[in-house]
Amino acid sequence: LAKTTQPISMDSYEGQEVNITCSHNNIATNDYITWYQQFPSQGPRFIIQGYKTKVTNEVASLFIPADRKSSTLSLPRVSLSDTAVYYCLVGDPRDDKIIFGKGTRLHILP
């Protein structure tokens, strides 16, 4: 059963770049890697997705190495409003289920 591993929590300061890495050793060949952001008492919100190499949008960048066994979400110049839990999702090659990791609680300090 494919699982994802992320740091439980991270702290950073406003204006810094934050990188959150997710490990997913058994990712399926055809699956994408997706990251979500969740604020307290709200449903998760889609941030970014990618298959390999690098993807960038107005919110974040996603770096995926050639072996696809990990991915790194990069948040440029974070602000206090980026304090949230960040989830990495990958497909399950055994039974097609989508598995959320336990998430990384990011705390931005002033």
Place this chain on the structure above:
Amino acid sequence: EAQVTQNPRYLITVTGKKLTVTCSQNMNHEYMSWYRQDPGLGLRQIYYSMNVEVTDKGDVPEGYKVSRKEKRNFPLILESPSPNQTSLYFCASSFSDRGFGYTFGSGTRLTVV
């Protein structure tokens, strides 16, 4: 506005009293799913549905039922709620079952006493 609507937002009930949490989406998505969220455990999938009349168990289906009679609706049914089902529940829908494009509802906080 494209959205997933869950009701109720908050619910306190007693052990054994059947309840239904409704979920409706207006995006014509085929894929819908229910998750529960508990401190330290992240989001765990309860049931999902690939299309009308097609449902399957997620990671924690015990004590729950679902139905998908219409594309837009995917209610979660607790036939005999127990205190260990006290949790925050989220419904989500998507055009894909591969994890991207999910739209989540605002959540239902359920307390079973």
